[in-house]
Structure formats: structure tokens, C-alpha cells
Amino acid sequence: MSLDASDVEKIAHLARLGINVDDIPGYARNLSDILSFVEQLNSVDTTGVEPLAHPLEATQRLRPDVVTEGNNREHFQQVAPETESGLYLVPQVIE
Amino acid sequence: MAWETVIGLEIHSQLATNxxxxxxxxxxxxxEPNTQACAVDLGLPGVLPVLNEEVVRMAAMFGLATHSTVAPRSVFARKNYFYPDLPKGYQISQFELPIVHDGYLDVELEDGSSKRIGITRAHLEEDAGKSLHENFMGKTGIDLNRAGTPLLEIVSEPDIRSAKEAVAYMKKIHSLVRYLGISDGNMQEGSFRCDANVSIRPLGQEAFGTRAEIKNINSFRFVEQAINYEVERQIMVLEGGGEVVQETRLFDADRHETRSMRSKEEANDYRYFPDPDLLPVELDEAYIAAVRESLPEMPDAKKARFVSEHGLSEYDAGILTATREMADYFEAAAQVAGAAGKLTANWVIGELSAALNRDDCDISNSPVSADMLGGMLLRIEDGTISGKIAKQVFEAMWQGEGSADEVIDKQGLRQISDAAAIEGIISDVLDNNPKQIEQYRGGQVKLFGFFVGQVMKATQGKANPKQVNELLRKLLDG
Amino acid sequence: MHQKSLVELATDLRSGVCSSEELTRACLQRIAGHDPRLNSFVTVTGSQALAAAQAADAAIKAGNAGPLTGIPFAHKDIFCTNGVKTSCGSRMLDNFIAPYDATVTEKMHEAGAVMIGKTNMDEFAMGSSNETSFYGPVKNPWDETTVPGGSSGGSAAAVAARLVPASTGTDTGGSIRQPAALCGITGLKPTYGRVSRYGMIAFASSLDQAGPFTRSAEDAAVMLGAMAGFDPRDSTSVDRPVDDYTAQLNAPLQGLRIGLPGEYFGDGLDAGVGDAVSAAIAEFTKLGATVTDITLPNTHLSVPAYYVVAPAECSSNLSRFDGVRFGHRAGNPQDLTDLYTRSRGEGFGDEVKRRILVGTYVLSAGYYDAYYLKAQQARHLIRDDFMQAFKQVDVIMGPTAPSVAFKLGEKADDPVSMYLSDIYTIAVNLAGLPAMSIPAGFSNGMPVGLHMVGNYFEESRLLNAGHCYQQVSDWHTRTPQGFE
Known part of the structure; x- marks a missing residue:
């Protein structure tokens, strides 16, 4: 699999990742290398093999429906870039 | 050309967990904003999700109540997209293996017929936060209190053929989740809302037309308006030689129209994959059996029982079972009233509903409780008051003047059922109206009503009407 | 004092030979003296450490001392530490003062251990050389022109240089074991689910696991005993009692069945490394172990499968770094997209971006089945290989890394060749098994690691094997020149 500059731009946008225009050819080359490398996976027939999402085939444990967390807003918002009246601020969202 | 409308609904019902x-x-x-957003809800680095057992139970209840399969194994997946009200950059939802699938619901339509609507799936997911667009120095404020609130997304088959059917189906689901006690169904607060997938096709054509998705409709009225508008719009587009674009549209409740959401127009690629922070949810048969055991009586079964047990008409039983609260109220009142089902039904559907409507009041907060109404009906049954006086008693109870017995005593509304006393009053009336007696006996039998009226007037309506009739007839005709 | 093992120091503390405060001051002094060269710490928490040491001394006096009370140690800067900067080696979190404690942080605190600082690491744990850190590379104490390995390079270098007796790390594809091998110390990656991941900044959730760095297996047993345990806040944590890892340390190795996979001794293995590893295995046979050749036929799939699964999970895990609630935010964003793309573009370094891009690509529409699903299937085959092998043997041994520490910058421009330095460690993460690297000699003057893989939850057996070997070898006591 070989990716070109426009592929990289498309993926970068999907990931909301700013990339310098000058770096795009380098990323395209790296990504193409990595993807051709992982295509070794195609050398093996996996028909009928269950995908393994977790090493231990455990099942989900359930939590009792109890409120355990209180208001910690001041503390959590100390690390926030921009807040106002308890809200996180972002550039105007137009719907 | 004749067009057929095809609708599928995706209903988002918040689950009523703590x-x-x-x-x-x-x-x-x-x-207050962000005071109920903990480290996990904020998606702080390093935090992990742990599933609430109650949401699993609630989803299973919904599945069993809609004849669906409750999956022995379901998997949470991440839906990846960036939006400021989505703290982690992905929503934890279910994709390939939802907890509930392949069920149906029978919906009663206005013409009395019934229609089966397929339920494709119902899956668990987390709600997002809220963007507040008031002006904070030209910025949008984000409140993440709602982030992580459990949602059951109920996806119907494209079996719905009109806005009215859509409303009937949505109302039925609304009633169902409230019956099950799994959602408060509060539409003003956004606990119950839906997206409608709407398309049209020439009548008789099998292939579906291109659909538009109308997002976030939060009232039954708006569902009807939005669909009707959208169908008209699509017909105009197609008949004008255009093509319907597959897109997301927003319903503008003020202008009664749908409009394209340009900001979200770009094609989304959600990159779903199983959430590696969560393990598959496995439910065994014993679990499902226990949930089945715990299910409350469903509306349809309740309705049938009301007909057979209380002798109600299908119509009345249908009204009384529309919500669990009304059904419970009815049953409680009827029990206090000594199983006077028909009478109780008339009062709940009549006076009570009118008063609730008039004062914009919910039955669960009714100033006249089921006990109070039942107590009053008991007094009609035992002849203490007449049906007419009862309306006066009801109004007094509504105004907070106490129980039926207290009102009857305080206002002296007890019915006069003493034959001697009534006879005395009748004699007075007859003595004072010799001319009318003459006319009556001369053949103007309609005047009988006049005498009844005079007796009731003399007793301020408290005389037992049945006795008044009997005694009057005896004295006049005797 | 810095040459003493953790267990020896604990004995000294309890018998009053030294106080935790003295010990902590000594560590701080060594860091001040040596770390400017190594760059193994991002943050040194001197005053907090001294306060904790005083509290530990009081506990020791009161007779409430556990095996870790008063022992100074360092946390990899991936564990959230309430009130202390937690950078994950990234500009993205350069300003992030964690507002809560990771479970591992809490547990070490409860054990009375004294956190002395946070160690340097590859950015978001993505790297095998510690060169991707925003804070610059860490140097290998054995040769400062070489890498310490990664991603937990700072934790490994700090222990190797005797700056601290122990440290924590995380291992997603070898990030504990490979730096342990390259720095000549002991590193243990437990069974997936044995140590809580809560508060450990996620790289690849289904692979990440925390573990200790120490000089000896005995010390590792003590550290793991404190770190391990069920955590209701982590759905993937396993609800199972924690073994007493020190109890079996001295059990005889008579009859221990060692498996040697042919795949781990083939092409690509540096001859000097191979020789050292073979010599170490021969020592085990002298201790009574038997050796069997085994095969793990799907080994060649492990690096490719890993470089699909890990980037896929990381691309999603790192979406939360969006400049809204914490972390780096670009100046004067014009609109939402600008806020996201510039904050993330500025906050993340090259390798992180590469992996996010690969992960985004393999999950995107049309490619999911070909890459992600296929990799998860390969993962199943890889685990089945191990399960097959453990029917015949108790421990699988081989080299931890194909070569000794390579030169700084040597592989920086070639991601694939960098990825291959984890070829022997990655399969273990895909299968979720416990594994350990212990010092096993030298090649060209640089340390070589012996890799030991056990069956699920058999950490005790690995520690036992490592400890017995360390009773008859002294590689783990060797100290790099200049740090004696």
C-alpha cells in the first residue's frame, strides 16, 4: 500500500492533526513503509479465526449504580486552558 | 404521481439511573455546569470506564418487553469523531453487537387498526455534553454534566408510512419505557428524543428513495410537523426534477421547517472498533429469566385486564393504560371506591383529566390523590352524595379543602335520603304551586320536571334524586 | 548506600542503620550529580519526597513499616500523580499537573514508598530508544552515546545508574523489558490485568501493562507485590488474589522445563547477544532445569500485528488531547478545526503523529477488515502458539532484544527498523503473558538481557527463576563506569 500526499492530508484531517506541508512527503513515505510492512499479515490464512480483542477472554464486570463522585469542578478546571462561569470555552461553534 | 413515505425512527431514551x-x-x-462531570466524564488522561449494572438490566427489560433478542454477548465500540461536547474524542456505543435486537411493537392507529413496527436494535451508549451558544466573548461554552448519561438508542425498521404512524410509534415507546420504569421520558429535559430517517418513493416501487435524517426532535408534535414538512419538501424536489440529497437536517420548531446542517455536511468516518477498555457483556439465561420475572404488567396486558376485570370499554381501557401513572391511579382509586370500575373510569377520564389539563398538572402530582378520589366515589356509591354534588366536592378537594368526607361535612352536602323529610319538602312545593298541579293533572306531564327542580332547589340539590322522583310520582299521580 | 539493593535498604531502615530521610537525601544528591548527563528525570520532587520520607521514618519508628516503607523510587512520567506534573514525555502535557492519582501511584504511596520524581520516557510511550521525548533523549549509563531503550528509558537508566533502587515503568510492546536489557537491570511486565491501568495514561489499552524496574529479581518481587492487585476502576483488571511473590524466590529449579523457540535465535540476532543468552541458559541447566526446543510459528506476525493494533488504539486514545479541558492549546484559534489541528499538531511530536496517522488509516472505512480485524486474528494465532508451547514447558527463554544498545540517532529516521528492535518482546503483549528481562552478560561491553516468558499469572515462577540465576551470577550487580 502506497500513500500519497493527498491521502496523508485526508487522514490528518480525520485525526485533526496539523502537519507542516513540508513534512507531508516524509509522512507519506513513512506511512507507506509501515503499511507495506504490516501487509506481511496477508501471508497467513486467518479464515475462521476469531479476532482476539483481549488477551484474557474475560467478560465485563458490572458496577453498582451508586453515585460515588461529587463536585470537583474547581480542581479539574485548574488544568483547563480557558473557562468561564464553570464552562469550558471553545471557539464559536456554528450549527 | 402518488408517493409513499418511508420512515425509520431512532429514539434516544435516557435511562433513569442514579x-x-x-x-x-x-x-x-x-x-450547575460541570459540577457533575467527574474525571471519567471529562476524559482526563488515564481514566477508564466501568459499566453500570443498572443500564444492562434496563436494556434487557426493554428487550424482553419488545419481543426482542437480549444478546447473550454484546460489545461496546468506540465511535470516533471530534466535537467539543464529546470529551474523549469518541463516544462509547455499541456497533456490531448491540445488547438488544430483532424485536417489534404493535401500534394502535387512529382508525382503530393495529400495525406492527419492527425494532432493528436497541443499543447502549453514553450521552454527550452540551454546547451553550450564548455569547462568552464570542465563544461557545461547554457543560459536560450530561456527558456519560446512559442512553438506550432504539432503532426501528423502516416500517413507518406516515407522520401519524411515527407519532403513534414514538408514543408507544414513550409509554413503554415509562411503564418499565427505565426512563422518565421527560422530553423538555431531553431525556427522550428522536432522529427521523425520512424518504419517499413512488407508490408501488420497492426500492427505497434517498433519505434525509432529521436530528434531535424532542416532542411528539414536532415529529409530526418535521416529517410532514420533510415529505412535502422531498416531493417538491423530486417533482421539480431534482434529487434528494442524503444529509442531516435540523428541525426548526419556530419556523416549522427542516434545514440542512451545513456544518456537519462533511462525510463522517467514525472508525468504529471494539473499545479495548471494556470487555464483552455476557448475560446468561438465568439473568435473562430473572429480568423477565421482574417485568411489570405491559400496557396491552393491562388494557385487556381492565376490560375483563373492571368491565370497561376497550376505548376507556386504552385511555387509562396510556401511561403507567394513570393506570396505577385508576386502579388505586377503584380499589378504594369498592371496585366501582366503570364509575372510577368515568371520573378519571372526565373530571380528573379535565382538571389536570386545565391546571397543567401531572397525574402523579394531582392535588386530588387516587385515595381521595376513591373516597369520594365511595360516597356516591353509598348514596351520601349525588353525582352532581360530587362535582362540587371534587372541586373543593382540588382546591385543597380536605378529603371528600371533610368537604361533605363542612359544607353540609350530605344527601337527604330520609323519606319523611323529603315528603315534607314535596308537600311544601305542592302547596305553593296549585296552578302547576292543575296543569299537570290536566295532561301536561312534562311539568313533572318542574316539580323535581323545585324540590332540588329547596334542598340545595341535596335530596336523593331517586327518592324525590319516586315520592313525587306517588304524591302527584297517587 | 546507593549500591545496596532495595531489600537490603529495607532491612537497614528497619534496623535503624539509616533513615528514609538520609536515604532520600542521598538519592536526591546522586540525581543532582549525575542526571544532568543522563536526563533520566523530567521532574524531581525533592521537598515532597523529604516530607514523605519523614512520614515513613515515623511509621518505621511506630513499628508500622512494610517492605517498601521509606524506600525512594521514581515513577515513569506516565502515571498520574496528584499535584505533580505528569507529562508523558510530551509537549502536549508539559503544563499538565495531574488532578488525581493513578491506582499504582496510590498503591506505592500506601506501601510507604517515597516518590522522588518522574522519569523521562518516549512521548506517550511510543518509541524504543527514548529519543521521542519532548524533554530530549535519555543516555544509556553504560555508554552515553547510546540509547537506554524505550519507552521507559528514564526509569531504566535511573536504576542502572544507581540513582534510585527501583522505578516503575509500562510495557506495551517491550517498553519495560527492552530498556531493562539495554541498561543491564531487571524489568518485569506482569500478566495483562494484574496491575491496574487506572491513571496510567493510555497508549494501547489492550496491550499496556505496568511493572517494576529493579536491579534484582528479589527487589522486583517486592515492588510487584505493592503494585499488583484488583482495581474496580479498571474493567480489564483481574479479580484474583495477589501471590506473595517473595515466597517462592528460593524454590529449587530442579525440573524446571525451559523452552527455546527456534524463531528467537535466527536471523537478525546479534551474535554476541546470542552467545551471552546461550551461556545464561546453560547456567539454568546447571541449576537442574531442562531445555527443550520449541516453535512459535506465528512469531513473524507479531510485529506487523502490533503495528496495526497499537496505532489503532492509540489514535483513538489520544483523541482526548484536543486543547479543550487540559493540555496544550494553540494560541488564538480561529475556529474549532483550527483549535484541534494546531493544538494537536503543536502538542504531539513526529512519532506520535505517525502512529496516530497509521491508526486512523487502518480503522477508516474500507480498511478496518483488511488491517485491524486481520491483526486481531493474527493475535489469536500468536496466543495459541504460546498456549501450545506451555503444554510442554514452564518458561520460554530467549534474548530480550536482538542487539545491545544502539547509537543515539542510529534508527531515528527509519521507523520500521526501530520497530524491529522489539521483535522478541511484542508477541508477549499481544498474548498478555507475563515476562521478565534479567541481566545475562555483556556483548562489546554493553549489557545483554535474558527474556523469560511465563504462563498467565506465573510471575512467581519467573521471579523464582530470575532470583536463582542471580544467586549464581553477578551481572545484575555490575555498575556502569562512573556510577559506582
Whole structure:
């Protein structure tokens, strides 16, 4: 699999990742290398093999429906870039 | 050309849990911004989700109540997209293996017929936060209190053929989740809302037309308006030689129209994959059997029982079972009233509903409780008051003047059923109206009503009407 | 004092030979003296450490001392530490003062251990050389022109240089074991689910696991005993009692069945490394172990499968770094997209961006089945290989890394060749098994690691094997020149 500059731009946008225009050819080359490398996976027939999402085939444990967390807003918002009246601020969202 | 409308609904019902689906933060509505968003809800680096057992139970209840399969194994997946009200950059939802699938619901239509609507799936997911667009120096404010509130997304088959059917189906689901006690169904607070997938096709054509998705409709009225508008719009587009674009549209409740959401126009690629922080949810038969055991009586079964047990008409039983609250109220009142089902039904559907409507009041907060209404009906049954006086008693109870017995005593509304006393009053009336007696006996039998009226007037309506009739007839005709 | 093992120091503390405060001051002094060269710490928490040491001394006096009370140690800067900067080696979190404690942080605190600082690491744990850190590379104490390995390079270098007796790390594809091998110390990656991941900044959730760095297996047993345990806040944590890892340390190795996979001794293995590893295995046979050749036929799939699964999970895990609630935010964003793309573009370094891009690509529409699903299937085959092998043997041994520490910058421009330095460690993460690297000699003057893989939850057996070997070898006591 070989990716070109426009592929990289498309993926970068999907990931909301700013990339310098000058770096795009380098990323395209790296990504193409990595993807051709992982295509070794195609050398093996996996028909009928269950995908393994977790090493231990455990099942989900359930939590009792109890409120355990209180208001910690001041503390959590100390690390926030921009807040106002308890809200996180972002550039105007137009719907 | 004749067009057929094809509609599928995706209903989002918040589940009425104490804590969030993956965290121990409270789900209470209306708190100060971000005071109910804990580390997990905020998606702080390093935090992990743990599933709330109650949401699993509630989803299973819904599945069993809609003849669906409750999956022995379901998997949470991440839906990846960036939006400021989505703290982690992905929503934890279910994709390939939802917890509930392949069920149906029978919906009663206005013409009395019934229609079966397929339920494709119902899956668990977390709600997002809220963007507040008031002007904060030209910025948008983000409140994440709602982030992580459990949602059941109920996806119907494209079996719905009109806006009215859509409303009937949505109302039925609304009633069902409230019956099950799994959602408060509060549409003003956004606990119950839907997206409608609407398309049209020439009547008789099998292939579906291109659909538009109308997002976030939060009232039954708006569902009807939005669909009707959208169908008209699509017909105009197609008949004008255009093509319907597959897109997301927003319903503008003020202008009664749908419009394209340009900001979200770009094609989304959600990159779903199983959430590696969560393991598959496995439910065994014993679990499902226990949930089945715990299911409350469903509306249809309740309705049938009301008909057979209380002798109600299908119509009345249908009204009384529309909500669990009304059905419970009815049964409680009827029991106090000594199983006077028909009478209780008339009062609940009549006076009570009118008063609730008039004062914009919910039956669960009715000033006249089921006990109070039943107590009053008991007094009609035992002849203490007449049906007419009862309306006066009811109004007094509504105004907070106490129980039926207290009102009857305080206002002296006890019915006069003493034959001697009534006879005395009748004699007075006859003595004072010799001319009318003459006319009556001369053949003007309609005047009988006049005498009844005079007796009731003399007793301020408290005389037992049946006795008045009997005694009058005896004295006049005797 | 810095040459003493953790267990020896614990004995000294309890018998009053030294106080935790003295010990902590000594560590701080060594860091001040040596770390400017190594760059193994991002943050040194001197005053907090001294306060904790005083509290530990009080506990020791009161007779409430556990095996870790008063022992100074360092946390990899991936564990959230309430009130202390937690950078994950990234500009993205350069300003992030964690507002809560990771479970591992809490547990070490409860054990009375004294956190002395946070160690340097590859950015978001993505790297095998510690060169991707925003804070610059860490140097290998054995040769400062070489890498310490990664991603937990700072934790490994700090222990190797005797700056601290122990440290924590995380291992997603070898990030504990490979730096342990390259720095000549002991590193243990437990069974997936044995140590809580809560508060450990996620790289690849289904692979990440925390573990200790120490000089000896005995010390590792003590550290693991404190770190391990069920955590209701982590759905993937396993609800199972924690073994007493020190109890079996001295059990005889008579009859221990060692498996040697042919795949781990083939092409690509540096001859000097191979020789050292073979010599170490021969020592085990002298201790009574038997050796069997085994095969793990799907080994060649492990690096490719890993470089699909890990980037896929990381691309999603790192979406939360969006400049809204914490972390780096670009100046004067014009609109939402600008806020996201510039904050993330500025906050993340090259390798992180590469992996996010690969992960985004393999999950995107049309490619999911070909890459992600296929990799998860390969993962199943890889685990089945191990399960097959453990029917015949108790421990699988081989080299931890194909070569000794390479030169700084040597592989920086070639991601694939960098990825291959984890070829022997990655399969273990895909299968979720416990594994350990212990010092096993030298090649060209640089340390070589012996890799030991056990069956699920058999950490005790690995520690036992490592400890017995360390009773008859002294590689783990060798100290790099200049740090004696």
C-alpha cells in the first residue's frame, strides 16, 4: 500500500492533526513503509479465526449504580486552558 | 404521481439511573455546569470506564418487553469523531453487537387498526455534553454534566408510512419505557428524543428513495410537523426534477421547517472498533429469566385486564393504560371506591383529566390523590352524595379543602335520603304551586320536571334524586 | 548506600542503620550529580519526597513499616500523580499537573514508598530508544552515546545508574523489558490485568501493562507485590488474589522445563547477544532445569500485528488531547478545526503523529477488515502458539532484544527498523503473558538481557527463576563506569 500526499492530508484531517506541508512527503513515505510492512499479515490464512480483542477472554464486570463522585469542578478546571462561569470555552461553534 | 413515505425512527431514551453509564457521577438534571462531570466524564488522561449494572438490566427489560433478542454477548465500540461536547474524542456505543435486537411493537392507529413496527436494535451508549451558544466573548461554552448519561438508542425498521404512524410509534415507546420504569421520558429535559430517517418513493416501487435524517426532535408534535414538512419538501424536489440529497437536517420548531446542517455536511468516518477498555457483556439465561420475572404488567396486558376485570370499554381501557401513572391511579382509586370500575373510569377520564389539563398538572402530582378520589366515589356509591354534588366536592378537594368526607361535612352536602323529610319538602312545593298541579293533572306531564327542580332547589340539590322522583310520582299521580 | 539493593535498604531502615530521610537525601544528591548527563528525570520532587520520607521514618519508628516503607523510587512520567506534573514525555502535557492519582501511584504511596520524581520516557510511550521525548533523549549509563531503550528509558537508566533502587515503568510492546536489557537491570511486565491501568495514561489499552524496574529479581518481587492487585476502576483488571511473590524466590529449579523457540535465535540476532543468552541458559541447566526446543510459528506476525493494533488504539486514545479541558492549546484559534489541528499538531511530536496517522488509516472505512480485524486474528494465532508451547514447558527463554544498545540517532529516521528492535518482546503483549528481562552478560561491553516468558499469572515462577540465576551470577550487580 502506497500513500500519497493527498491521502496523508485526508487522514490528518480525520485525526485533526496539523502537519507542516513540508513534512507531508516524509509522512507519506513513512506511512507507506509501515503499511507495506504490516501487509506481511496477508501471508497467513486467518479464515475462521476469531479476532482476539483481549488477551484474557474475560467478560465485563458490572458496577453498582451508586453515585460515588461529587463536585470537583474547581480542581479539574485548574488544568483547563480557558473557562468561564464553570464552562469550558471553545471557539464559536456554528450549527 | 402518488408517493409513499418511508420512515425509520431512532429514539434516544435516557435511562433513569442514579449514576452515569461508566462513572460514579450523578445524573441529576439541572445542576450547575460541570459540577457533575467527574474525571471519567471529562476524559482526563488515564481514566477508564466501568459499566453500570443498572443500564444492562434496563436494556434487557426493554428487550424482553419488545419481543426482542437480549444478546447473550454484546460489545461496546468506540465511535470516533471530534466535537467539543464529546470529551474523549469518541463516544462509547455499541456497533456490531448491540445488547438488544430483532424485536417489534404493535401500534394502535387512529382508525382503530393495529400495525406492527419492527425494532432493528436497541443499543447502549453514553450521552454527550452540551454546547451553550450564548455569547462568552464570542465563544461557545461547554457543560459536560450530561456527558456519560446512559442512553438506550432504539432503532426501528423502516416500517413507518406516515407522520401519524411515527407519532403513534414514538408514543408507544414513550409509554413503554415509562411503564418499565427505565426512563422518565421527560422530553423538555431531553431525556427522550428522536432522529427521523425520512424518504419517499413512488407508490408501488420497492426500492427505497434517498433519505434525509432529521436530528434531535424532542416532542411528539414536532415529529409530526418535521416529517410532514420533510415529505412535502422531498416531493417538491423530486417533482421539480431534482434529487434528494442524503444529509442531516435540523428541525426548526419556530419556523416549522427542516434545514440542512451545513456544518456537519462533511462525510463522517467514525472508525468504529471494539473499545479495548471494556470487555464483552455476557448475560446468561438465568439473568435473562430473572429480568423477565421482574417485568411489570405491559400496557396491552393491562388494557385487556381492565376490560375483563373492571368491565370497561376497550376505548376507556386504552385511555387509562396510556401511561403507567394513570393506570396505577385508576386502579388505586377503584380499589378504594369498592371496585366501582366503570364509575372510577368515568371520573378519571372526565373530571380528573379535565382538571389536570386545565391546571397543567401531572397525574402523579394531582392535588386530588387516587385515595381521595376513591373516597369520594365511595360516597356516591353509598348514596351520601349525588353525582352532581360530587362535582362540587371534587372541586373543593382540588382546591385543597380536605378529603371528600371533610368537604361533605363542612359544607353540609350530605344527601337527604330520609323519606319523611323529603315528603315534607314535596308537600311544601305542592302547596305553593296549585296552578302547576292543575296543569299537570290536566295532561301536561312534562311539568313533572318542574316539580323535581323545585324540590332540588329547596334542598340545595341535596335530596336523593331517586327518592324525590319516586315520592313525587306517588304524591302527584297517587 | 546507593549500591545496596532495595531489600537490603529495607532491612537497614528497619534496623535503624539509616533513615528514609538520609536515604532520600542521598538519592536526591546522586540525581543532582549525575542526571544532568543522563536526563533520566523530567521532574524531581525533592521537598515532597523529604516530607514523605519523614512520614515513613515515623511509621518505621511506630513499628508500622512494610517492605517498601521509606524506600525512594521514581515513577515513569506516565502515571498520574496528584499535584505533580505528569507529562508523558510530551509537549502536549508539559503544563499538565495531574488532578488525581493513578491506582499504582496510590498503591506505592500506601506501601510507604517515597516518590522522588518522574522519569523521562518516549512521548506517550511510543518509541524504543527514548529519543521521542519532548524533554530530549535519555543516555544509556553504560555508554552515553547510546540509547537506554524505550519507552521507559528514564526509569531504566535511573536504576542502572544507581540513582534510585527501583522505578516503575509500562510495557506495551517491550517498553519495560527492552530498556531493562539495554541498561543491564531487571524489568518485569506482569500478566495483562494484574496491575491496574487506572491513571496510567493510555497508549494501547489492550496491550499496556505496568511493572517494576529493579536491579534484582528479589527487589522486583517486592515492588510487584505493592503494585499488583484488583482495581474496580479498571474493567480489564483481574479479580484474583495477589501471590506473595517473595515466597517462592528460593524454590529449587530442579525440573524446571525451559523452552527455546527456534524463531528467537535466527536471523537478525546479534551474535554476541546470542552467545551471552546461550551461556545464561546453560547456567539454568546447571541449576537442574531442562531445555527443550520449541516453535512459535506465528512469531513473524507479531510485529506487523502490533503495528496495526497499537496505532489503532492509540489514535483513538489520544483523541482526548484536543486543547479543550487540559493540555496544550494553540494560541488564538480561529475556529474549532483550527483549535484541534494546531493544538494537536503543536502538542504531539513526529512519532506520535505517525502512529496516530497509521491508526486512523487502518480503522477508516474500507480498511478496518483488511488491517485491524486481520491483526486481531493474527493475535489469536500468536496466543495459541504460546498456549501450545506451555503444554510442554514452564518458561520460554530467549534474548530480550536482538542487539545491545544502539547509537543515539542510529534508527531515528527509519521507523520500521526501530520497530524491529522489539521483535522478541511484542508477541508477549499481544498474548498478555507475563515476562521478565534479567541481566545475562555483556556483548562489546554493553549489557545483554535474558527474556523469560511465563504462563498467565506465573510471575512467581519467573521471579523464582530470575532470583536463582542471580544467586549464581553477578551481572545484575555490575555498575556502569562512573556510577559506582
Amino acid at each position: 449514576s452515569k453509564i461508566f462513572s460514579g457521577a450523578s445524573t441529576t438534571y439541572g445542576a
